[in-house]
Every structure is written in C-alpha cells, then in structure tokens.
Amino acid sequence: xxxxxxxxxxxxxxxxxxxxxxxxxxxxxxxxxxxxxxxxxxxxxxxxxxxxxxxxxxxxxxxxxxxxxxxxxxxxxxxxxxxxxxxxxxxxxxxxxxxxxxxxxxxxxxxxxxxxx
Amino acid sequence: xxxxxxxxxxxxxxxxxxxxxxxxxxxxxxxxxxxxxxxxxxxxxxxxxxxxxxxxxxxxxxxxxxxxxxxxxxxxxxxxxxxxxxxxxxxxxxxxxxxxxxxxxxxxxxxxxx
Numbered sequence: 001x002x003x004x005x006x007x008x009x010x011x012x013x014x015x016x017x018x019x020x021x022x023x024x025x026x027x028x029x030x031x032x033x034x035x036x037x038x039x040x041x042x043x044x045x046x047x048x049x050x051x052x053x054x055x056x057x058x059x060x061x062x063x064x065x066x067x068x069x070x071x072x073x074x075x076x077x078x079x080x081x082x083x084x085x086x087x088x089x090x091x092x093x094x095x096x097x098x099x100x101x102x103x104x105x106x107x108x109x110x111x112x113x114x115x116x117x
Numbered sequence: 118x119x120x121x122x123x124x125x126x127x128x129x130x131x132x133x134x135x136x137x138x139x140x141x142x143x144x145x146x147x148x149x150x151x152x153x154x155x156x157x158x159x160x161x162x163x164x165x166x167x168x169x170x171x172x173x174x175x176x177x178x179x180x181x182x183x184x185x186x187x188x189x190x191x192x193x194x195x196x197x198x199x200x201x202x203x204x205x206x207x208x209x210x211x212x213x214x215x216x217x218x219x220x221x222x223x224x225x226x227x228x229x230x231x
C-alpha cells in the first residue's frame with residue numbers, strides 16, 4: 001500500500017530554532033505539495049514541485065521558509081528561525097501530475113504537527 | 118479564477134440518516150472535482166473524484182457525489198450515516214488541465230449522533 005510518509009509526526013521547539021520537516025512521496029509520483037493547516041486559516045498551499053523543480057512557492061513566507069527536493073524521494077520544508085505563529089500541521093502530498101492516468105489527484109501524508117513555544 | 122464554496126461548516130445527523138454535504142464551484146467548469154475526508158489527527162484521504170466520465174461518482178465508504186453543471190454543484194451524499202463517518206470533509210477543484218494545483222473549500226465537519 002503506497003503512502004506518503006512524513007517525519008517527524010510531532011515537533012515541539014522553541015522560538016528561534018530551526019525546524020526541518022521531511023516528506024517521502026509515493027514512489028513514481030513526480031509532483032509534491034506542501035500545505036499548512038490551522039484552525040484560523042484552514043488549508044493553505046505553501047509550495048509545490050514537479051520533477052523536483054519548484055513551480056509555485058507564492059504561499060510561503062520567503063524570509064523564513066524554504067522548500068527543496070534534494071532527490072525524487074525526498075522533499076524538505078525548513079523554517080529558520082521559527083516563530084509561535086508557525087505552529088500548525090504541515091502536510092505533504094504527492095501526485096502523478098496532469099496528463100496521466102490519475103491527473104491532478106493528490107495523496108496526502110499524515111502530517112507533521114509543529115508547536116513553537 | 119476558479120473557486121469552491123462549501124455551505125455549512127458543521128453538519129449534524131443521526132446515525133442512519135441521510136448525509137448531504139454541499140459544494141459549489143465557480144461558474145467555469147473545472148476539469149476535475151474531488152472530495153477528501155480528514156479523520157482526527159490524520160491527513161486528507163481521497164473519497165472520490167469527478168473526471169467527466171460520468172456525472173454520478175461513487176467513492177469509498179458508501180459515499181457518492183453528483184456533478185450538476187446547471188447548478189454548478191458537486192454535493193456529497195451517503196444514504197445512511199454511520200458513527201465512523203464523523204470527520205471533516207473537503208471539496209476541491211482543479212485549477213486547469215495543465216496544472217496540478219487544487220483549490221480547497223473551507224471544509225464541513227460532520228457529526229453523527231447515535
């Protein structure tokens with residue numbers, strides 16, 4: 001059963017610390033998305049990649065957030081320095097992309113629950 | 118620009134009753150429409166998707182949704198609610214055929230009472 005995996009599942013840190021979240025997309029998927037979910041803002045798209053290249057990161061605060069795909073099996077989202085307002089659940093999703101047998105369909109990981117004190 | 122509206126942030130039904138969760142998209146017909154379900158402390162799980170092959174789409178766990186172009190709607194239904202259906206449900210639409218981006222609704226929390 002292919003699934004998106006995310007680590008860590010939970011992270012508690014202090015303000016000012018660096019946080020790195022990792023995502024392993026489903027094998028063979030070439031699109032990766034990062035979302036943030038909060039009670040107030042709901043589900044927000046932060047960034048997404050296709051074939052490891054960033055296509056859209058307009059939803060991401062540029063001064064402190066960065067997203068990369070070092071290789072096809074790993075996506076990272078980094079926050080440096082972290083702030084209390086970054087507390088949220090961060091989801092990674094992957095998909096096959098447009099023009100495929102499962103176009104535009106995204107498969108979500110279990111999320112990383114981040115608490116910044 | 119494409120948009121999606123979910124009417125009712127909370128819906129409560131009794132076990133065994135009909136479930137109806139509403140979703141309306143903006144006037145331009147999106148390429149694809151989706152319903153996702155999120156159980157507590159979990160990620161979003163795909164329930165079903167519309168890809169223009171058929172207007173009535175059947176999904177997992179007994180859910181189905183009907184695409185109605187005249188009403189710009191894609192409502193989710195289930196004939197008989199089960200306690201395990203309690204979760205948050207998100208409607209989503211694709212932006213275009215050429216991009217992977219989805220626009221998500223704000224979600225509807227379904228409560229099921231015994």
